[in-house]
Amino acid sequence: MPDSQSPAKASSDGQAPTSNNGSPGAATIPQGTSSARRRIAPPEQTNAESFYYLKQMQAKTPMVIVLQDGEKIRGIIEWYDKHCLKVGCQREPNILLPKHNIKYIYKQEEEPRVRRARGTKKEEGHLDPTAHDTQLYE
Secondary structure (H helix, E strand, O other), X not given: OOOOOOOOEOOOOOOOOEOOOOOEOHHHXXXXXXXXXXXXXXOOOOOHHHHHHHHHHHHOXXXXXXXXXXXXXXXXXXXXXXXXXXXXXXXXXXXXXXXXXXXXXXXXXXXXXXXXXXXXXXXXXXXXXXXXXXXXXX
């Protein structure tokens, strides 16, 4: 006589036991560990860094690379590998930067503009040294 408390019952055709909802093998999976609910771990390597470098290299985007000590290197990324970036600078020699020395990178066009304060034009005379010098000797 079958036990009425058992969630699995034997099939009459000799197949695997089924649960009360009719899915085969559900009785053998412990509750809370179903494979449908389990999340898949994200990939270890997303290739986002490679994609970003390739995009900037192809577009020859002027970049600003801020080093760990605060120094800013301006130039175009020419190539990269696992440990280094080669930056082509306009007026200086090319630089090979170890990646562990880089604090962050941004596009040069995103650099904040420095605005002059209102009273700093030459017409107002207080910043033109020749205007003051000529008034002293007249």
